Amino acid sequence: MATNASAGHFLGIDGMARADLEEILELTTTFAEIGRRPIPKVPALRGRTVATVFFENSTRTRMSFETAARRLSADTIALSAGGSSLSKGESLRDTIEVVTSYGADALVVRHPMAGTAHRVAAWTDAAVINAGDGCHEHPTQALLDCYTLRERRGALDGMRIAIVGDIRHSRVARSDVLAFTALGAEVVLVAPATLLPPAVVGWPVTVAHELDLVLSDLDAVYLLRIQHERITEGLIPSIREYANDFSLTPERANRLPTDALILHPGPTNLGVEISAAAAADSRSVILDQVVNGVSVRMAILFLLLGSNRNLTGGAVEGDR
Amino acid sequence: MSLLIRGGRILDANGERALDVEIGDDGRIAAVGTGLNGDLDLDASDCVISPGFVDLHTHLREPGQEEAETIETGARSGSLGGYTALVAMPNTEPTTDCVAVVEQVRALGRRSTCEIVPSAALTVGRSGTKMAPLGELVDVGVGIFTDDGTGLQDPRLMRRVMEYSTGLTRRLGRPVVLAQHCEVSALSAGGYMHEGEWSSRLGIPGQPAEAEELMVMRDIALVRLTGAHVHFQHLSTASSVAMVRRAKAAGLPVTAEATTHHFTLTDAACATYDPVFKVHPPLRTGSDVDAVRAGLADGTIDAVATDHAPHAAHVKERPFDEAPPGMLGLETAFALTLGESGLDLPEVLAVLSWRPAAIAGIEGRHGASVVPGAPANLCVVDPDLTWTVSGAAMASRSSNTPYEGRTLRGRVRHTISAGEPVVIDGEARR
Numbered sequence: 001m002a003t004n005a006s007a008g009h010f011l012g013i014d015g016m017a018r019a020d021l022e023e024i025l026e027l028t029t030t031f032a033e034i035g036r037r038p039i040p041k042v043p044a045l046r047g048r049t050v051a052t053v054f055f056e057n058s059t060r061t062r063m064s065f066e067t068a069a070r071r072l073s074a075d076t077i078a079l080s081a082g083g084s085s086l087s088k089g090e091s092l093r094d095t096i097e098v099v100t101s102y103g104a105d106a107l108v109v110r111h112p113m114a115g116t117a118h119r120v121a122a123w124t125d126a127a128v129i130n131a132g133d134g135c136h137e138h139p140t141q142a143l144l145d146c147y148t149l150r151e152r153r154g155a156l157d158g159m160r161i162a163i164v165g166d167i168r169h170s171r172v173a174r175s176d177v178l179a180f181t182a183l184g185a186e187v188v189l190v191a192p193a194t195l196l197p198p199a200v201v202g203w204p205v206t207v208a209h210e211l212d213l214v215l216s217d218l219d220a221v222y223l224l225r226i227q228h229e230r231i232t233e234g235l236i237p238s239i240r241e242y243a244n245d246f247s248l249t250p251e252r253a254n255r256l257p258t259d260a261l262i263l264h265p266g267p268t269n270l271g272v273e274i275s276a277a278a279a280a281d282s283r284s285v286i287l288d289q290v291v292n293g294v295s296v297r298m299a300i301l302f303l304l305l306g307s308n309r310n311l312t313g314g315a316v317e318g319d320r
Numbered sequence: 321m322s323l324l325i326r327g328g329r330i331l332d333a334n335g336e337r338a339l340d341v342e343i344g345d346d347g348r349i350a351a352v353g354t355g356l357n358g359d360l361d362l363d364a365s366d367c368v369i370s371p372g373f374v375d376l377h378t379h380l381r382e383p384g385q386e387e388a389e390t391i392e393t394g395a396r397s398g399s400l401g402g403y404t405a406l407v408a409m410p411n412t413e414p415t416t417d418c419v420a421v422v423e424q425v426r427a428l429g430r431r432s433t434c435e436i437v438p439s440a441a442l443t444v445g446r447s448g449t450k451m452a453p454l455g456e457l458v459d460v461g462v463g464i465f466t467d468d469g470t471g472l473q474d475p476r477l478m479r480r481v482m483e484y485s486t487g488l489t490r491r492l493g494r495p496v497v498l499a500q501h502c503e504v505s506a507l508s509a510g511g512y513m514h515e516g517e518w519s520s521r522l523g524i525p526g527q528p529a530e531a532e533e534l535m536v537m538r539d540i541a542l543v544r545l546t547g548a549h550v551h552f553q554h555l556s557t558a559s560s561v562a563m564v565r566r567a568k569a570a571g572l573p574v575t576a577e578a579t580t581h582h583f584t585l586t587d588a589a590c591a592t593y594d595p596v597f598k599v600h601p602p603l604r605t606g607s608d609v610d611a612v613r614a615g616l617a618d619g620t621i622d623a624v625a626t627d628h629a630p631h632a633a634h635v636k637e638r639p640f641d642e643a644p645p646g647m648l649g650l651e652t653a654f655a656l657t658l659g660e661s662g663l664d665l666p667e668v669l670a671v672l673s674w675r676p677a678a679i680a681g682i683e684g685r686h687g688a689s690v691v692p693g694a695p696a697n698l699c700v701v702d703p704d705l706t707w708t709v710s711g712a713a714m715a716s717r718s719s720n721t722p723y724e725g726r727t728l729r730g731r732v733r734h735t736i737s738a739g740e741p742v743v744i745d746g747e748a749r750r
Binding site: 014091092093094111113114115116118119123133134135136137171174197198199200201202203 | 515516517519520521522523524525526528592593594634635637638639640641642
C-alpha cells in the first residue's frame with residue numbers, strides 16, 4: 001500500500017480558486033450518479049483506510065464521511081474523544097501519531113478549536129480533511145451547499161444569498177462566505193450585532209440586522225443553528241426574542257420570492273431559527289444537502305487518496 | 321584571576337569612549353584606560369562594552385515547572401543574551417508569595433550565572449483575594465510585587481495594596497514597585513488572541529485591546545489616589561501607551577515596559593495556528609506595534625523586557641486555544657531591540673540595562689557606569705554580527721521561540737557576571 005508520503009490535504013475553502021471549486025463540484029456529479037445506483041459502491045479506494053478523528057460530537061458529519069468512504073470501498077476506523085486532550089494529559093500530537101500508526105491513509109478531523117486540522121496536517125503523512133475546526137471552517141459543508149445550489153440553479157453567479165444567525169460562532173458561515181462569493185454569488189450576513197464576527201472588514205459581504213428588510217430580494221436563505229448557550233453568554237436576551245426577529249416563520253417564508261431556496265446545515269431547531277412549515281416547504285433543500293454531502297465527500301476522498309492531489313485550500317499564511 | 325576587556329568602545333549612561341576595562345579578582349572594575357593588563361584577555365574589537373542587561377520580566381519556572389526551565393538554565397540563557405540580572409516572576413509552584421520561597425529562589429540563583437532578583441506576588445497564591453505579606457517580603461529585600469499572568473481584578477483590593485505599599489518606603493529604602501499585568505479578565509476570558517480582523521477570519525476567539533486598556537486606566541486613577549509606584553508590564557496597545565504617556569506628563573509615579581515581541585510581531589502571525597505565537601497580552605496590530613515603538617522612542621516606555629516564558633514542546637503541541645501562552649525572549653532581545661525598536665544603540669542599551677536596573681532598585685550593582693570600583697556586571701556586544709535563531713541551540717530548557725530560522729543582526733559576545741566571564745565568544749562557560 002502506498003505510504004501517502006506526498007498526500008495533500010483539504011483544510012479549508014480559504015485560498016481556493018473558483019476553478020478548484022468547480023473541478024470538485026464537477027467530479028461530485030459523477031459520485032452522485034454512483035449514489036443513485038442499486039448497489040452504490042465502487043472499488044476506487046479498496047484497501048485504503050479512512051479514520052474519522054472526532055474531538056466533538058457530530059453524528060451526521062461522521063456518518064456522511066463513513067458512508068462516502070464505504071461507497072468507495074475504503075475501510076473506516078473511528079476515534080471519538082472529548083473536546084480536550086488536556087484532560088488525559090496527552091498532547092494532540094501524541095493522539096494523532098497513534099491514529100496514524102494504525103495505518104490510516106486519511107484523517108477526517110473534527111475539533112472544537114480553530115486551526116486544529118492545520119496543526120494535525122503538520123504532524124502526519126496521512127491526508128487530512130477538515131471536518132470542522134472550531135469557529136473557523138467546515139469546507140466540505142460549503143462544497144455540499146454549493147453543489148445543492150448549483151443542482152437547482154445551474155450556477156451561483158448573480159445569486160443573492162442571506163446567511164442568517166450566529167455567524168460569529170459558525171464555521172459553516174465562514175466557509176460558505178468564501179465559497180459562495182468565489183462562485184459569483186452575493187452574500188448578505190443577517191444577525192444581531194453580537195452574533196457577527198468582531199471585525200468583518202474586508203469580507204466580501206454586506207451586513208444586515210433585520211431579516212425582514214432583506215427577505216423579498218433573496219435567491220436563497222441559509223439559516224444557522226442557534227445555541228442556547230448564547231443566552232448565558234449574554235449575546236442575546238432570549239430565544240423568544242431571537243425567533244421573533246430572525247426565525248424563518250411561515251409568514252416570512254411567504255414573503256420570500258417563489259423560487260428562493262431554503263437551506264440549513266442541520267440539525268434544525270424547529271421553531272427557533274426555522275419553523276417546521278418552512279423546513280418542509282417545497283423550496284426547502286435541506287434533505288438534498290444531506291444526500292449531496294455524501295457525494296461531495298466521496299469526491300474529496302477520491303481526489304486525495306485516489307489521485308494524490310493536493311487541494312491546497314486553507315493555506316492561510318500569515319505575515320510573521 | 322583578573323580579566324582585561326581589550327579593544328572595544330565603552331557605552332554607558334556617561335556616553336561613549338574607546339578604553340580597555342580591567343576587572344580585578346574581587347569582581348569589581350579595577351581600572352579603565354589604556355595599557356592595562358589582565359590574566360585573561362577578552363577581545364572586544366569592533367564591539368561595544370555595556371553595563372549588563374537587566375530583565376524586569378523573566379519566568380524561570382523554578383520551583384514547580386522544571387521541565388520547562390530551571391533557574392540554572394534560564395540564567396544561562398540570560399547570560400548568552402547579555403543579561404546579568406533577571407527579575408524572576410512569582411508564578412511558580414508554590415507561588416513566590418512568602419519569605420520561604422523568595423529565599424529558595426535566591427539560593428538557587430546564587431549558584432547561577434546571573435543575579436536572580438525575586439519578585440513576589442501581590443496577593444496570596446496570586447488569587448487576587450488576600451494581600452500577600454508585603455512587609456515581611458520588603459524586610460528581606462523584595463522590592464517588586466506582581467500577580468503577573470493575571471491582573472489584580474478587584475479594584476478595592478488593588479487600592480488597599482497600593483496604599484499599604486506606600487507605608488513601606490522607609491523599610492525598603494525606596495518606593496515599593498507594584499508591577500501590574502493589565503487585563504480585565506471578565507473581558508478577556510475565553511479569548512486566545514487579539515480580537516480583530518485576524519481573529520474574525522481565523523475563527524479563534526479574541527480578546528479586545530480594551531481588556532488591557534481598562535486596567536491601565538483604572539490603575540492610573542488609583543496611582544493618583546494613593547501615590548503608589550505602579551509599573552505597567554508588557555504594554556501592548558496604542559491606547560495603553562497613550563494613557564501612560566499622559567500619566568507621566570501629569571507627574572504620576574508610573575513606569576512601563578514593552579516586550580520585544582510586542583514591537584516585532586503582529587496578530588497576523590497567528591494565521592499559522594502555531595501556538596508558538598500565542599502570548600498574553602496577545603500579539604496586536606501593526607498600528608499597536610508602531611505605538612509601542614513610539615512609546616520607546618519618547619521614553620513613555622522605560623524598558624524593554626522579555627516576558628521570557630518557556631514551555632515544554634509537548635504542551636505547545638495542542639490546538640491554539642488550548643496551548644499555554646508564552647514565548648522565549650532572553651537570547652533574542654538585544655538583536656531585536658537593536659534591529660526593530662527604532663532606537664539607536666545608546667538608547668537600546670539604556671532600555672535593556674540602566675533604565676530597568678533603576679526600576680528594579682539594583683542600579684548600584686547593574687546598569688552602573690563602567691568606572692573603577694563598580695561591580696563588574698558587563699556585556700560585550702557585536703552590533704554587526706549576524707546569526708540565525710534556533711530554538712534547539714538555545715540554552716533555555718525549552719525552545720519556543722517565535723523567531724525560529726530568522727537571521728538577526730547584533731549578538732552578545734562576552735558576558736561578565738560579578739567579575740566572572742560566564743560567556744566568552746558567544747559560548748556559555750558553565
